[in-house]
Amino acid sequence: MKYAYYPGCSAHSTARDMHESCLAVSKALGIELNEIKGWTCCGASSAHQTDRELAASLACANLLKARQMGMDMVVNCAACYNRSKVANYEIVNSVQMRQSVADSLGEPYDGSVPVRHFVEILLKDLGVAALRKKIVNPLTGLKAAAYYGCYLVRPPEATGFDDPENPTILERLIDVTGAEDVEWSGKVDCCGGMQNLTRTEITVRRSAAVIEMAQAAGAQCVVVACPMCQISLDVRQADMEKLLGKKYNMPVIYLTQLLGLALGISPEKLGFDKLMVSPAAVLKAARKPVRQNVKG
Amino acid sequence: MTTRITKQNTPGSLLKAVQEKADVNLGVCYQCRKCSIGCPVAGEIESPPSEIIRRLQLGAGDELLQTGLIWTCLSCETCYARCPNRINFAAVVDALKAIAVEKGVAKPEGDAPLFNRSFLNTVRSHGRAYDLKAIAMYKLGAGNLGQDMDKFPAMLKKGKIAILPPSGADKGKVKRIFEKAAKNKGAGR
Incomplete structure (x- = not known):
């Protein structure tokens, strides 16, 4: 079980508890989280309130880095998860957005990198039976x-x-x-x-x-x-x-x-x-x- | 909360700009009001979501930007999730916000545009959000530096808010994204 891990900015500030507990639980369960090198802010709520293309581009910068790693991107912050999912959705459903983001990032992106919340991989990839054995x-x-x-x-x-x-x-x-x-x-x-x-x-x-x-x-x-x-x-x-x-x-x-x-x-x-x-x-x-x- | 609306399809109507910016078709709204019923701040604003849509359909102009209503929205997207015609009303609010900022409309209560600028400035400089700097910039600008001072010492002590700026981000990529966004805005997008 290997994933590209996107901690999100709050992981090192207001949500260090979220980040630390995620890493500790992963270690105990044998889930391999590979932190995306050079990851950047997803834009959070300030970007989408300001400029839709800016918001999608900021989120896609990380999705492109995850694509290079060839793994699903795992996020433990629900806000980053949401922005990354919405960016994928907009890229897939709007040619104009796809072009705008490609222009902004300097490379094309098709919206195909799977974005998963950490609780999803616990339940769907690891499963209840495997988890119960570790309690x-x-x-x-x-x-x-x-x-x-x-x-x-x-x-x-x-x-x-x-x-x-x-x-x-x-x-x-x-x-x-x-x-x-x-x-x-x-x-x-x-x-x-x-x-x-x-x-x-x-x-x-x-x-x-x-x-x-x-x-x-x-x-x-x-x-x-x-x-x-x-x-x-x-x-x-x-x-x-x-x-x-x-x-x-x-x-x-x-x-x-x-x-x-x-x-x-x-x-x-x-x-x-x-x-x-x-x-x-x-x-x-x-x-x-x-x-x-x-x-x- | 009754709002008297008169049909005035003036050149100042925001309908076209909002529909383009938000990528929505407001013509499909049939006023079922599920958005307004689910809206957690409907009680605090002059017009709930379904009424804003109606006002836009009837040719509302800059008066929609001058009321505080668009800046009370929590972006919870309950309106969008429950709309039977899949109107992304959260995107409508974002579009109204962006237009309000572009037109330089008077700063709203709470000055969210100042907060967004403060936050995004730290992202542009560091590649990641730097909470402490964003909050300080915002509070200085908004003139409410005193608020929450009771919480900061405990949060800093617990490491619940970082003192040092973030490091390790691919700053070049973020710089490029912001430069492109500024250029596009200059080109009238």
């Missing part, structure tokens, strides 16, 4: 809300990730860890992340709505696969509590962090120290079998 520390008793947000599932014709209104990839992976996924209707709602710095109160209100729904469903943590969602729900939780006069204490962790714990990887190697809201409830569930061993 040494089942997170029994932990209730988790699987949260997808926007970038993984929309637009469905470009991402093709899963059912856009009721995806279940994250739930199936949560199930592998031994934790229990809660039934809730907020999983593809928007956290408001794009306005995090520009219209902060909108983000705070949208994210609070998501946290409250997860809480009402009985979740002890929210599990994400997108750094924009993680930042909004985790870092902005103090602002939500201040604005709405409530206490949430809802840990917001990456799927790779949750899976890593179940694989027996130490929390330090999974970036748990980077979280703003204490992940105590999650770590308690992970420690349980160790305590039983000590007693026994």
Whole structure:
């Protein structure tokens, strides 16, 4: 299992926990991630709001590098995943876009490099049966809300990730860890992340709505696969509590962090120290079998 | 929220420019309003998505760019995902934003164009986003340097935001892409 790995800019800044846990989990599962040399920014939300051709060209620069490696491109950031998928989709469906991007990059690109999110390769390439064999520390008793947000599932014709209104990839992976996924209707709602710095109160209100729904469903943590969602729900939780006069204490962790714990990887190697809201409830569930061993 | 719309197919109509820029056909909208029902910020804006489409069809001009509505959008694409006629309304909003910036319309609440410029400037210089610099440039320009100061020390301590600029990117490629984009814009695209 070899892939071209695109970390994305947040991997070295706001989402080091996402990156570190992805690498640790890959190592434990024998997934070979080959970082794309010289990778560049996918353009994120600022490029597509400014200039469509610029956005597609920035994303395609990395897809061309992945093509040279002859492997599928694996992305763990849902936003980078989305921009790369949309670029492929636009290239395939618009001759004008294909020409414009070729002119911008100085070489042709046909939109054919497969872009996969890390959770997709866990479920579809490795599979539930193989994953279960590696679980040494089942997170029994932990209730988790699987949260997808926007970038993984929309637009469905470009991402093709899963059912856009009721995806279940994250739930199936949560199930592998031994934790229990809660039934809730907020999983593809928007956290408001794009306005995090520009219209902060909108983000705070949208994210609070998501946290409250997860809480009402009985979740002890929210599990994400997108750094924009993680930042909004985790870092902005103090602002939500201040604005709405409530206490949430809802840990917001990456799927790779949750899976890593179940694989027996130490929390330090999974970036748990980077979280703003204490992940105590999650770590308690992970420690349980160790305590039983000590007693026994 | 009722908006009075009068049919005025003036030369100032944005319909053609928006349809070309967003690569959409707004003529296929039959006002089912699924986009507006699913829109997470519909309650905060003057016209929800289906109404913006109707206003464009009826010849709306620069007044669409002057309201804050296009800058409240979260790009969540729920409108697009649920449209039975596959109208990419998120692309419509992006097109309106780009036109607003080109025409130099008054800066919107939150000044997202300033944020986008600050962010993309770091990408142009470093080949990758440099969050700390982008945020500082934006906050300086927007005059709200104080906001979030309570969070930065903890984020820096935890390594949740990088202090040093990114390195290792193929800067030449990114420089070329930005130069081509600037040239195309100059050519009226």
